Amino acid sequence: MIMKWLHKFSSPPYFYALSGKLIKWLSVLLVAFLAAGLYGGLVLAPADYQQGDSFRIIYVHVPAAWMSLFIYMVMAVSGTIALVWRIKLAEIVSVCSPPIGAGFTFLALVTGSIWGKPMWGTWWVWDARLTSELILLFLYLGLIGLYTAIEDKRTASRSVAILALVGVVNIPIIHYSVEWWNTLHQGPTVTKFDKPSIHIDMLIPLLNMAIAFKLYFAIALLMRSRNELLQREQNGRWVEEVLEGK
């Protein structure tokens, strides 16, 4: 049953039509969560006892950093599926993810730097957390470069998937860097096993923003995938119908 649905979903014309509708619905949800998260984070949440209002940068910094890791995992999983089962849609997901992941990694680094200046007293330090996150940005950029450098898109996607899987080792390093080594960056706040060390009024907007960023990723991924699919299948008969339907 599930396999049957998956098969149907991954057929290009069906995916193309459904994703168009999905983007609209997800956009409505995105606006709702973004509004709730921003209003909660910038207005409702109280200032921090140590950091004052500067801590509000957390509402873009932390969700962006989570997304930089999450997107990498999505890419690695879909890359594995693409390599093993040769499913076209998985291939497309794994090659459309790097630009979005690079955007979030860039944001995590830049907002972290802007936060670090007033709080730590410096824009940048070469500690294990910051350095491994910078390596992640280079990995994403490398994947984008690799994909555009290879002419044949099927070969290119396979190379991207393999390089992505080589780089997957960096993900636990980023996550545990603050525990394995002493760093300037502090330890985890929300993803600790015991209760998170953030006040509930500050936590709720953070979770709203995290959901909003996930929705954003879904929308950006669907938009990019549709375009990629259209380019790869431009000689298919279903594309004719898409063009006429417009």
Added chain:
Amino acid sequence: MINLKPHRKNRLMLIFAMILGVSVAAWFGLKAFNENLMFFFSPSDVVEGKAPQDHLFRLGGMVVKGSVERPGDGMTVYFVLTDMAKEVKVKYTGILPDLFREGQGIVANGKLEQADLFVAQEVLAKHDENYMPPEVAGSLKTAELKGAKQ
């Protein structure tokens, strides 16, 4: 995983083998550079002589409550850093980050001038992972005090 065809199984095994290989390589690499990945030395390292004697290094610890002194013009500040085991006195001239306060973690970059005086050229604040409004922090403190009294 149901009905995995042999050639697919092989490819999957190959992928796992590759990830395992890279992880082992990364593990050895990181182990070799472990010392360099440590961002700072602790006061215990300094007291035990593990920290470099004649060149710059970073010293991290908590500012001991009541140890901050500003003799003279107020631009030069002395304070004591602790890792709850050993203590080191630090001298610094310049602007301190907003988060610098007693009881807060900091990382100072500088040199040992004497065996027991660390002269910092730069002081960075290290904040903890706790976020809460001031009222909650205040009531937590009173609760702590009450708990200590009992």
Added chain:
Amino acid sequence: MSQFLEMGGYAFYVWSAYGVSTLVLCYGLLRPYLDHKKTLREISLKRRQHKRDLND
């Protein structure tokens, strides 16, 4: 309102962080939107040319 904009003295840091985020995230949606339109245009152009070649 002005108190809100001041961000307790951290206005520059807070608003530049949110500003950069807005720019990057908007670009991340605008780019695929424009790319998609371009792809549709190019494909329909190619098809029309192809049909014309067949008729000649």
